[in-house]
Structures are given as C-alpha cells and as structure tokens.
Amino acid sequence: MKQQIPVTSLQRLPVYLNYLKSLENTDRNISSGAIAAALGMGEVLVRKDLAYTSAQGKTRIGYRCGELISAIEEYLGCNRVLPAVIFGAGGLGRALMSYGGFKNYGINIVAAFDNDPDKTDKFVxxxxxxxxxxAAEVIRRHNVKLAVICVPASVAQEVCDTLVGCGICAVLNFAPVLLKVPEGVNVRNIDVAANLAILSSQI
Amino acid sequence: MKQQIPVTSLQRLPVYLNYLKSLENTDRNISSGAIAAALGMGEVLVRKDLAYTSAQGKTRIGYRCGELISAIEEYLGCNRVLPAVIFGAGGLGRALMSYGGFKNYGINIVAAFDNDPDKTDKFVxxxxxxxxxxAAEVIRRHNVKLAVICVPASVAQEVCDTLVGCGICAVLNFAPVLLKVPEGVNVRNIDVAANLAILSSQI
Incomplete structure (x- = not known):
C-alpha cells in the first residue's frame, strides 16, 4: 500500500470486493454510482475509496469489473500472506484467534502466546x-513482523519490549496504555472504551 | 464533550489523569512541558490534548494541578455514569465484559445479551x-442509549435493527460489516483486521 489510507476507507474495500465478486458477470463495466447505489453508500465516497487502489475508472464508462476486483485484491494483499502472532490468550485473544476476518486482508495468525500453563499447548x-x-523461535521461524497485544495493561509494556526484541516492528495494541517503542516500530492502539466514550459524547 | 475529539487524543486523557493523580501535591502549578517530559510525549501534543478540556493553562505558569484533574474528569464524564449494553456474549463480548477500562470514561455495562441458552442467565x-x-425491557429500564455489537457479521444488521428499535442511538460495532442505521443513530466501527492491515502496509 503506497498511500496512507484511512481505516474507514480500508474497511470498506472488502465490502466492495464481496459485492463485485457476487456479480454474475464480471466481464463488463461498472460505475462507481452503480456500486454506491447497490451498497447504499455515497458515490463520491466510493470513488475516493477506490482511488486508493490501482483501478482506473473512466468517465461515463466506469471500471472494468474484473480489473477492479484484481486491483482491490492486490491492494488488500489477498495474494500474499503475511504472518502475525497474538500475545495473550485470554477472552479477547481467543476471540481474535477465532475471528475469520484477518484472511480478508491476507493476514495469517500463525501462533498465540500466553504465560498461563493452563492455556498453553492448546489450540483455538x-x-x-x-x-x-x-516466542523468539516461533517469530523467527515464521519471519513474523506483526503482533497483536491482548494482555492486561500492567504487563503490556514488558510484552511489547519482548516482541520488539524478537524482531516485531508493527504492533496492534488492545491494552489501554501508551506503549513506548523504539523508532521504526509502528503501534496502533485500539482503545475500545475510548471509542465508546466518543459515541457517548454524541448522545 | 462539546468538540469532536480524535480518538487518539481521547485515549491519552486517562493517561494524563492517572499521572496527575499520582502526584503527591496537587495544590500547585504544573506545565504542559513537565507533563510531557514525565510521560515521554511531545509538549505540543499534550497542550493540544488538554485544550479539549475546560482547563486553562497560563503562559510560563501552567495549569493549577487540581483544576486540571477536575477538568479532565469532567471531560471524560467520570462524574456521571452512562449505562451501556453488550450484544453477543462470545469470546469478544465476554472479554469486553471483563474489561475494566470502561469505568475510566464513566461508562457502566449494565447487561449483555445472547441468543444461546447455554450462555444466558450466567454472569461474567x-x-x-x-x-x-x-432486551427491550432491560434497555428501557436502565435508559440505555449505547450498545456494543459483538455478534457474527451475518446477524449484525438484524441485531442493530433490534437495538435501534429499543431506543439505542449509539452503536460500537465489532462485526466486519457496514451497518445501515436511520438518521440520528451514530455508529463507530472497530475493524480489528483493517487496523492490522494498515500496520502491515508499513512493514
């Protein structure tokens, strides 16, 4: 992905992809307006989202349906597989292990880790x-660069340090703390409570 | 909350609050620079974040520590309690029920719902x-306006329609689908896979 895409746009790309693939005939043209109408969305929004991919729409003609499918798949990385690990196999960690949505983006969870012996050596x-x-051996063997942290806030920094030491350079953090990482390591935070608080401010 | 605050700023406010409360003497002034240094953050960022609250910093003097604490608490709604419900008590739903972080924002999860009789009438x-x-009765009794959807994608729209019918007007959606809601209902999506995909594009 060349350009920094907003997460809201990125999460709509699989929606377009599923819709396009559901069409019986993909050897035809389709306009951004037709896609927008079918999905109940705004046409400008659809066009902006698709502009992040390499697909080229033509005025009054639209996109070649098959080419658009390929462009979205390429953008989402459906054709490559990127390995990732989950650290913390509590309720959230196990929920993410069971969650099928990563495949939409070409991400494959290769292992999870937990320090509780009652949880380890089991499969979810x-x-x-x-x-x-x-951890070090598994991460090296699969050449993993991507990790999801689902441990309690109190140990998240320690876990993050361990992961970075193992070569992880991209962290999705669910613990409600700000992680300190060396330069070159990217962190995205998912603070569920903060998102709910933003909603609550709009009630 | 009067102004639309970015989620990244909002999730730093509890971090400032915890730091300020950890100070032995809150009956003194503290500068944004001192807060930034203590937390390993940029001073401009700290000042921008705090500007969302009603706290008034003075040049060369800073904030009254106690007033800043009150302003952040007021902004985060620590002094009111807003009831919310969770729909779907699978792995993710149960993880959120166990998650203590909502209290930081004055949000109280009053109930969860599930259609699996093996899960209902139990406590997490x-x-x-x-x-x-x-659902209708519980939501009405607690005057709930806020709901978290953690059900599979295939039933998320149906669940959302039910919730809106019960008076819910703010939805935090974990299902990887775009929900259609009537005007006046706010939805925020947390697409874990999309966030991980954004990280993967930076590797």
Whole structure:
C-alpha cells in the first residue's frame, strides 16, 4: 500500500470486493454510482475509496469489473500472506484467534502466546497457544513482523519490549496504555472504551 | 464533550489523569512541558490534548494541578455514569465484559445479551447475560442509549435493527460489516483486521 489510507476507507474495500465478486458477470463495466447505489453508500465516497487502489475508472464508462476486483485484491494483499502472532490468550485473544476476518486482508495468525500453563499447548481455531519461552523461535521461524497485544495493561509494556526484541516492528495494541517503542516500530492502539466514550459524547 | 475529539487524543486523557493523580501535591502549578517530559510525549501534543478540556493553562505558569484533574474528569464524564449494553456474549463480548477500562470514561455495562441458552442467565464480571427477548425491557429500564455489537457479521444488521428499535442511538460495532442505521443513530466501527492491515502496509 503506497498511500496512507484511512481505516474507514480500508474497511470498506472488502465490502466492495464481496459485492463485485457476487456479480454474475464480471466481464463488463461498472460505475462507481452503480456500486454506491447497490451498497447504499455515497458515490463520491466510493470513488475516493477506490482511488486508493490501482483501478482506473473512466468517465461515463466506469471500471472494468474484473480489473477492479484484481486491483482491490492486490491492494488488500489477498495474494500474499503475511504472518502475525497474538500475545495473550485470554477472552479477547481467543476471540481474535477465532475471528475469520484477518484472511480478508491476507493476514495469517500463525501462533498465540500466553504465560498461563493452563492455556498453553492448546489450540483455538487451529492456532496453537505457545509458551512465552517459545516466542523468539516461533517469530523467527515464521519471519513474523506483526503482533497483536491482548494482555492486561500492567504487563503490556514488558510484552511489547519482548516482541520488539524478537524482531516485531508493527504492533496492534488492545491494552489501554501508551506503549513506548523504539523508532521504526509502528503501534496502533485500539482503545475500545475510548471509542465508546466518543459515541457517548454524541448522545 | 462539546468538540469532536480524535480518538487518539481521547485515549491519552486517562493517561494524563492517572499521572496527575499520582502526584503527591496537587495544590500547585504544573506545565504542559513537565507533563510531557514525565510521560515521554511531545509538549505540543499534550497542550493540544488538554485544550479539549475546560482547563486553562497560563503562559510560563501552567495549569493549577487540581483544576486540571477536575477538568479532565469532567471531560471524560467520570462524574456521571452512562449505562451501556453488550450484544453477543462470545469470546469478544465476554472479554469486553471483563474489561475494566470502561469505568475510566464513566461508562457502566449494565447487561449483555445472547441468543444461546447455554450462555444466558450466567454472569461474567458481575454482568448478567440476558436472553434476547429481555432486551427491550432491560434497555428501557436502565435508559440505555449505547450498545456494543459483538455478534457474527451475518446477524449484525438484524441485531442493530433490534437495538435501534429499543431506543439505542449509539452503536460500537465489532462485526466486519457496514451497518445501515436511520438518521440520528451514530455508529463507530472497530475493524480489528483493517487496523492490522494498515500496520502491515508499513512493514
């Protein structure tokens, strides 16, 4: 992905993709207006979203349907597989292991880790929960750069340091703390409560 | 909250609050620079974040520490309690029920709902998992306006329609679908996979 895409646009791309693939005949043209109408969205929004991909729409003609599908798939990385790990196999970690949505973006969860011996060496959705002592080896073997942190806030920084030490350079953090990372490591935070608080301010 | 605050700013406010409360003496002045230094953040960022609250900093003097605490607490709604419900008590729903972070923002999860009889009438973190047939009554009784949707994508729209019918006007949606809602209802989406995909584009 060349350009920094807003998460709201990115999460609409699989929606377009599913719709386009549901069409019986993809060997035809389709306009951004037709896509917008079918999905109950604004036409300008659809056009802006699709502009992040390499697809080229033509005025009054639209997109070649098959080319648009390929462009979205390429953008979403459906054709490559990027390995990722989940750290923390509590309720949230296990929910994410069972969650099928990562495949939409070409991301494959190869392992999870937990420090609770009652949880390790078990499988959730065919993903093994490994011991923390195995992390360095598993991450190296699968060449993992991407990790999801789902541990309690009190240990999140320590876990993050360990992961960075193992070569992780992109972290999705669910713990409600601000992680300190060295330069070159990217962190995105998902603070569920903060999102709910923003909604509550609009009531 | 009068002004639309970015989620990244909002999730830093509890961090400032915890830091300020950890100070032994709050009956003194503190500058945005001192806060920034203590938390390893940029001073401009701190000042911008705090400007969303009603706190008034003075040049070369800073903020009255106690007033800043009150302003952040007021902004975060720590002094009011807003009831919310969780729909779907699978792995993610149960993880959110156990998650303590909502209290930071004055949000109280009063009930969860699930259509699986094996899950209902049980408690997670003192929150009862109710039958779906109870939703209207529970939502009305607690005057709930805020709901979190953690059901599979295939049933999310149906659940959303039910919730809106019960008077919910703010929805935090974890299902990877775009929900259609009537005007006046706010939706925020948390698409975990999309966030991970954005990170993966930066590797």
């Amino acid at each position: 959705a065919d993903i093994r929960i490994c011991r923390v002592s195995e | 973190a003192d929150i009862r998992i109710c039958r779906v047939s109870e």
